[in-house]
Amino acid sequence: MSSSTYIAPTDHAKAADKFMEDEERVNWHDKALWFIREKRDVASKQLPEWELLRETASQIKQNVLANLDTYLEQFEQNAKQNGITVHWAADAAEHNRIVLDIINKHGIQKLVKSKSMLTEECHLNDYLADNGIDVVDTDLGERVVQLAQEPPSHIVLPCIHKRKEEVGELFHKHLGTEKGASDPAYLTEAARQHLREKFLTSDLAITGVNFAIAETGGFVVCTNEGNADMGAHLAKVHIACMGIEKIIPKAENLSVFLRLLARSATGQPITTYSSHFHRPRPDQEMHIVLVDNGRSIQLGRKDFYNSLKCIRCGACINTCPVYRRSGGHSYHYAISGPIGAILAPNMDMKKNADLPFASTLCGSCTNVCPVKIDIHNQLYQWRQIIAKEGYVPATKAQGMKVMANVMANPTLFRVAGKSGRFMMRLAPGLASIKAVNPWAKQRDMPEAPKESFRDWYIKNKKKS
């Protein structure tokens, strides 16, 4: 995405406003994601042991985080014995340098890459492009957003914000498909042919990692398209990039996670491919880059370390009423939606201060999370910290201060209620003016009752 024309938004609410200007698209986006949420519900209900699986997965991850240093060392030792080269990167910049060094060592100019949210987090594509390397994203959705010079808007469905006509237009421009063609099967076949040529002519493949097994020194990559396998098995060099929290203790733990992952993500019983890499081919070089990039700090935040249990299924994103109506780009962070909103402030609290507020705190995210992360509680906790640190916008902070004073003082509360009801009856239009009352922007104000519950109660209690 070098020379990208894409400019990331800086404020969720403003970006959401913009997304919502296209009502037809928002409605479609909302329904498409809810449809996936429903498929997840059907899949989960087919397993009577679903809740046991969630609880077990959460406990395994708890054990991982409590022993992360020893599991990392164990993984490193076993991976090395398997003939895999292990690298450690403290931050995004070091990760990118390590990858570029491997590429340069082999004198490689172009490579294929399958989905890796970690490399999105590190902005690897930009970095490699700036260094003259041609990176081709091979996941269909990622290729679409790459051609559009945009970041993915969803961790599982990278181009869910795009309509098929827009994809058709992009493919017409870049892949030479027929003008106006927008049939998904036709466009997918065009991408298959276009990317097959890339697979066959690339000497290096980068993949992400879904799980890395401490006990065996291997790692697992899950895809539906088969792009990670096509890339890795045809390339002379395979680089797998992973966050340090992707470790699991034993291979048998995969049974729990692979049962949860795809069902939570798309409602499939398993992804088409769950590929277990333990050793390079005899004619191949295999690298793993273990990346911290803020994770070891998050590990020390007692209210937030649970977020490191995430297996990147996207269930919290699909179910989120705010995400569904605001779109992934409005989150201006590599990982959008509720989970992104609790990971992003750890990376940069000031820049991402708006994200924990992009939630209704309805708790749906927490209910669907396959590893039982208390996402909505963490969103609430982040709000407290962000306000304390002074990163809440002045108007919101002022409003909350006034509200807090009113709420804390019964007399003031009654006066405020009475005058509010009076004003709404006197001038019902006033509260509906967006500039005066942002709450009313997408909502109709309720009709104001004549009296408060308190007044009604006192009156009726006396009667009886």
Added chain:
Amino acid sequence: MSSRESILKQVKANKPAAAPLPATLAFPPLPAADVLEKYVRIAEAVGTVVMQVESLSAIGAYLKKHYETPERVLNTVKGVGFGQELSGPIEDGHTLANLEMAVVQGTLAVAENGAVWVSEEHLPIRVLPFITEHLMLVVSEQDVVNNMHEAYARLDVSVPGFGAFISGPSRTADIEQSLVIGAHGPKRAHVFIVK
């Protein structure tokens, strides 16, 4: 201090209190006939054509009937008796770029998700089950297990350098959530369950 040391040091300092690793999950086994019925139902739901056959040679007869020209089929399973038989390794996966069909031995099949474990032990080259346009997997009836817990109890996934659970043909729904079969891997998948 190297990044390795600084990361490990910070992880050690910040990690939460000790928590035990939960015990391995196991569920009561299902009767074999139920497992098989479930496998067929779920594998078909993910787009696999499931054929239950009496013998390996019955697979050969099926292929002959449906696909006629054996030149199009790369057969790595002895006893099928159809297609280009192959026993040794393949040096370069790129030579398979235009391969139409591959017959490959699977180690076991999983009823709950339709997946078949395919590993390097049975592959002349890793890319084979991904690069072929039509994948034909062969699994013995006694190797169909109920769920992933049973699968991992039977497999040591670290023995082969590479292995994968494969469930159905490759797919994508990235364009407007419309399911399209045949993304980068096979466009069609068969699983033959041999008695």
